[in-house]
Amino acid sequence: MNISQQRDAARPRARGTERSMARRAELIAIGRKLFADTSYDALSMDDIARQAHVAKGLIYYYFQSKRGYYLAIIQESVAELVTFAASGGELEPVDRVHRTIDSYLCYAEHNQAAYRTIVSGGVGFDTEVHSVRDGVREAIIATIAEGAYGRTDIAPLARMGLLAWVCSVEGATLDWIDRPELPRDAMRELLVKTLGGALRAIEDLAPAYRAPQPARREA
Incomplete structure (x- = not known):
């Protein structure tokens, strides 16, 4: 999978409203801090959701998986x-x-x-x-x-x-x-x-x- 395909996979399934895009950006900002200080394997989706103060399903909605979330942060x-x-x-x-x-x-x-x-x-x-x-x-x-x-x-x-x-x-x-x-x-x-x-x-x-x-x- 090339970088363009990774970026497409990391996008939410629906574009949504400006509010949803702002929420996605907020999740990425939170993820930058989490993954900068803690290794990928050390953080579970439950850990991420708890520290981000969101439902785990919201992260899945925007990024499909923990790996998709991580790649979106990197990109x-x-x-x-x-x-x-x-x-x-x-x-x-x-x-x-x-x-x-x-x-x-x-x-x-x-x-x-x-x-x-x-x-x-x-x-x-x-x-x-x-x-x-x-x-x-x-x-x-x-x-x-x-x-x-x-x-x-x-x-x-x-x-x-x-x-x-x-x-x-x-x-x-x-x-x-x-x-x-x-x-x-x-x-x-x-x-x-x-x-x-x-x-x-x-x-x-x-x-x-x-x-x-x-x-x-x-x-």
Whole structure:
């Protein structure tokens, strides 16, 4: 089942009213917090219904199953994160890279439960959830590649270099939101510097992929 089919399966059987859609969104918001702090297997539908203060049948009505509920939470979080990370398309390439990293950190900082769900929540148990997380990584890689190289169809070596950087960002960001000792600006600049190192390493091994020159800051 592809991501589009997963999304269709996670939708309520009937569109319903604005009130019902708001209720669905509320259930997803509750689920983000529940599944960020507790593993998928540790929460039963009875637990979820009790903590959400709703009848268990309501969750089945909107999501058909516990797994459908979990996938809907992941997919909603993914859509928001990708939108944040891909913002700033009107900017110059180097500025867009800065904006992408800042947006990514801003999202993680202000949506910590959702971010944990995307990056580490339940990934090991479900290949479809793993696939969704990989989709986020590919979206970030595409955004960085577009900003750095002006295109997204890059060679395997360049993609692997960017993937290695994205994976390191995930781990560092998880630690940062748990121990926010660095201001977001400092964290962003650190990640920009490490991205610069990754881009230069890619250029060393594949000269066709020239690393963008750092933007000069006015005094």
